Amino acid sequence: MVKTVWIRLDNAPHQHRKALTRTALEQGLREIVLLPDDCRKLATLGKYTQIVIKGDELTMDGKTGKFLTIESKFDVDRALGLAGKVDFVLVAARDWKVIPLENLIAEYQGARTKLLAQVATAADARLFLETLQTGVDGVVFDVHDDRELSEAVKLLSQARKVEIPVSEGKVIRIDSLGSGDRVCVDTCTMLGVGEGMLIGSQAMGMLLVHSESKHNQYAAPRPFRVNAGAVHSYIMMADRSTKYLSELSAGDEVLAVDVRNQTQNVVVGRVKIEKRPLVLVEVEAASRRFNVILQNAETVCLVSGGAPVSIVDIKVGDPVSVWVGEGEGRHFGKSIKENILEK
Numbered sequence: 001m002v003k004t005v006w007i008r009l010d011n012a013p014h015q016h017r018k019a020l021t022r023t024a025l026e027q028g029l030r031e032i033v034l035l036p037d038d039c040r041k042l043a044t045l046g047k048y049t050q051i052v053i054k055g056d057e058l059t060m061d062g063k064t065g066k067f068l069t070i071e072s073k074f075d076v077d078r079a080l081g082l083a084g085k086v087d088f089v090l091v092a093a094r095d096w097k098v099i100p101l102e103n104l105i106a107e108y109q110g111a112r113t114k115l116l117a118q119v120a121t122a123a124d125a126r127l128f129l130e131t132l133q134t135g136v137d138g139v140v141f142d143v144h145d146d147r148e149l150s151e152a153v154k155l156l157s158q159a160r161k162v163e164i165p166v167s168e169g170k171v172i173r174i175d176s177l178g179s180g181d182r183v184c185v186d187t188c189t190m191l192g193v194g195e196g197m198l199i200g201s202q203a204m205g206m207l208l209v210h211s212e213s214k215h216n217q218y219a220a221p222r223p224f225r226v227n228a229g230a231v232h233s234y235i236m237m238a239d240r241s242t243k244y245l246s247e248l249s250a251g252d253e254v255l256a257v258d259v260r261n262q263t264q265n266v267v268v269g270r271v272k273i274e275k276r277p278l279v280l281v282e283v284e285a286a287s288r289r290f291n292v293i294l295q296n297a298e299t300v301c302l303v304s305g306g307a308p309v310s311i312v313d314i315k316v317g318d319p320v321s322v323w324v325g326e327g328e329g330r331h332f333g334k335s336i337k338e339n340i341l342e343k
Contacts, residue, residue: 003129004116004138007152008033010053012144020149021045027153033058033140063087069094079104083111090140092118101128105136116140122154166198166208166261169285169322171314177278181231182295183245184272185254190223191266193308194259196301197226198236198323199245205290206236207283208257208321210301210308218298224269227300230278230293236323238265246273259306259321279311286324 007029009017017038024032025046033051034042043050051060058065065088068079080103082089091104101117108115114137117128129135141152185197191211200206213223228235231246238253248254252268279296282289294300294311301308303321314320 003135004031004114005029005125005152006031006033006051006116006138006140007149008053008118008140008142010035010038011142016145018042018045020143020146023146023149024143024152027149029152031060058088058090060088065089067092076103080107083108083113083115086113088114088116088137090116090118092142101136108137114138118142120148120151122151164198164255164257164261164263164323166257166321166323167285168319169205169207169283169290169324171281171316171318171320172284172289173280173282173291174311174314174316175280176296177280177293179275180278180293181246181273182276182278183228183231183233183248184274185226185228185235185245185248185268186222186270186272187224187226187254187256187266188269189256189264189266191226191256192223192258194303194306195256196258196303196308197228197254198257199226199228199233199292201233201291201293203234203242204325205283205285205288206234206323207281207290207292208259208303208323209292209294210303211256212299214301214308216299216310227295227297229295231273233292245271257323259303281311281314281320283320283322285322288324290322290324 007024009020010033012020021042022045025048030048033053036052036054039050039052051058056067058067064086066082066086067090070076070091070093079091104115116138117136118140119125125139128139143149191213193213196208196210198206199209209226209228211223212225213221215221228245233245234242235245236255237243238255248268248271250268253265256264256266277296278293280291280293282291298310298312300311304318
């Protein structure tokens, strides 16, 4: 589950709020808590989501929330009573104890209300995001200066590089096909050797298709690109939903995965759809079969044995990196617990 990371600037010195807002936007933070007057004054610094705070009331894009300082059992009970009544609740405490936070997390599980915890350090944020395994839905950094802002940036970077369980499957079939429409996904990020995207014909199993960061004799490297495959294929998005490759457009965020199972969110800058000869690669993993249909070209690579290998050189019996979902189906790209067979 993707966690929310906000920063709160209404408590920062008045003369520093503009500079802190600009720096936050430059560092990729896009949800900022501000006073009503600052929202008006700082709206032109960039495109971002303003969360307006006025007393204990919070508003964001038509949604409402509450801010509560936890100082006693009465405050905990009040927070518990808000579950399901507002869109989000932000809680803060001068002396956090894990047990009250556990009570809140347990109460809010399954409720429509998102539970956010106010923090001052990345270490606190990690604790709150992991408590009871599920953790809070997000954290809000109360920022007063550049040092505290750097803590928020550190957490955002770490949150975008969570692990995803990629394992090895075995190639059981390779077939050359006729021509079809394939998609190149050009991103706004330079991807490294060992890094690519999860692509497949089945939503519950996708292969790691490598970026064009590997040097070869046919074309100059294009490390921003993944030649991802046929238009019908699924791609794993940054929020762990899926889209068809044909649906991608500039500004979408997709998930990049490397050979160490580390991830980062990357922004799509351009999508190129062209008719090219295709090849089908079918693999077996976790007693199931999955396939991906790719352009039949030397520059297109899967990951085998932890390294990029051209599909021209991939053979039946070779290991390849594959992500396998836990029996999940997809409905409009979202994971659902339903028996869906895709062949």
